[in-house]
Amino acid sequence: MGQFIVWHYRTTIFAQLADHTYVTCGNLGKSWNCWGGDSGGTVLREGTGSTAQADAIATPDERAGITCYLINGVCHQAANRILYPAGITVRGARGYALSEALFGPYGRPRALFGLCKAPFYKHDDVSGDIPECASQLSSFSSLEKKTLKVAGNDQDESYQKYLKIVGEKYDQAVTEVQTKTFAREDTRGFQVQLFDLMTEFKLGDSGARKNLLEIRETTENRRLEIETNFENRGLSVERFVQESNKLDEKFQENIANSLSDGEYQKLFELERGDVIVLGDLEIARKYYSNMSPDETS
Numbered sequence: 001m002g003q004f005i006v007w008h009y010r011t012t013i014f015a016q017l018a019d020h021t022y023v024t025c026g027n028l029g030k031s032w033n034c035w036g037g038d039s040g041g042t043v044l045r046e047g048t049g050s051t052a053q054a055d056a057i058a059t060p061d062e063r064a065g066i067t068c069y070l071i072n073g074v075c076h077q078a079a080n081r082i083l084y085p086a087g088i089t090v091r092g093a094r095g096y097a098l099s100e101a102l103f104g105p106y107g108r109p110r111a112l113f114g115l116c117k118a119p120f121y122k123h124d125d126v127s128g129d130i131p132e133c134a135s136q137l138s139s140f141s142s143l144e145k146k147t148l149k150v151a152g153n154d155q156d157e158s159y160q161k162y163l164k165i166v167g168e169k170y171d172q173a174v175t176e177v178q179t180k181t182f183a184r185e186d187t188r189g190f191q192v193q194l195f196d197l198m199t200e201f202k203l204g205d206s207g208a209r210k211n212l213l214e215i216r217e218t219t220e221n222r223r224l225e226i227e228t229n230f231e232n233r234g235l236s237v238e239r240f241v242q243e244s245n246k247l248d249e250k251f252q253e254n255i256a257n258s259l260s261d262g263e264y265q266k267l268f269e270l271e272r273g274d275v276i277v278l279g280d281l282e283i284a285r286k287y288y289s290n291m292s293p294d295e296t297s
Contacts, residue, residue, distance in 0.1 A: 001049060002030070002051035002052075002054075004051070004083060004088070005023070005042040005046050007021065007043060009037075017095070017277060018076070018098065018099060020084075021096070025133035027135045029134075030051070034062060035069060035283060036075050036283065051087040053127060053134035054086075066078045068115075071108065071120070071227055073107035073108060074278050075102070076093065076099040077099070077103050077105070089105060089154060093271075095276040097276055102219070102248070103191075105285055119177040127228070161263050166221060168173070173217075188217065195212075196209075199213075212258060215255060217251075241284050245278070249277065
């Protein structure tokens with residue numbers, strides 16, 4: 001079994017932006033950039049699994065099938081897919097809980113009337129390790145090994161049960177995307193269902209559940225509007241990111257108004273008023289300026 005290290009760092013673009021996350025082998029022989037940088041930062045956690053399977057998931061561009069940035073997901077969802085063989089996630093990175101609430105742990109499988117397909121192919125038939133990752137963890141000093149962070153316990157039985165249920169939902173979505181039965185209505189329902197599972201895991205049987213799901217559905221409807229407008233060239237890349245980030249802020253505001261301070265902190269792992277956005281304008285500019293129309297189909 002190979003070793004994985006999850007890294008995160010605070011972007012310097014502006015204070016509200018969520019942490020960037022990426023993944024390396026334990027020996028640093030291979031890194032997967034997950035829509036951003038692949039060096040520096042702080043270790044978030046470590047795990048073990050098949051690095052060959054992870055590399056197959058990440059192929060061909062280290063984005064793990066998160067096809068369209070800020071539509072199917074961001075770096076968090078790409079990293080989580082790559083980390084699937086190890087059974088760990090980027091849980092604990094600043095802004096990840098918001099990202100999970102809006103894109104799910106492993107991203108939105110489809111959007112834009114069938115464009116931006118991003119089914120999660122797990123490559124469960126792949127095992128072993130790639131040569132770059134075959135040697136054991138050796139690049140960290142003993143001090144660094146002792147200070148590896150654990151942000152939330154990914155080995156917790158309840159968390160593993162949650163990930164298992166979520167993974168089964170994604171498996172079903174893969175089949176539906178392949179058969180072209182996963183349409184616009186399914187996108188909304190799928191994302192709301194994932195958010196329901198997330199709130200149940202974090203808050204239990206909350207009295208605010210119905211209201212939270214209504215907020216999430218309204219947010220998904222607005223997201224689909226923004227994305228459709230962007231696809232139809234009604235929004236520039238800059239406006240697309242701006243509108244997406246405004247929606248992130250509004251979603252957090254509406255959720256905060258429905259929960260106590262303690263519940264809000266449990267759900268988003270943030271203090272009320274510590275507002276996060278997910279869209280990185282520089283990444284969006286770089287990706288969408290180079291993308292031809294058929295790359296999303």
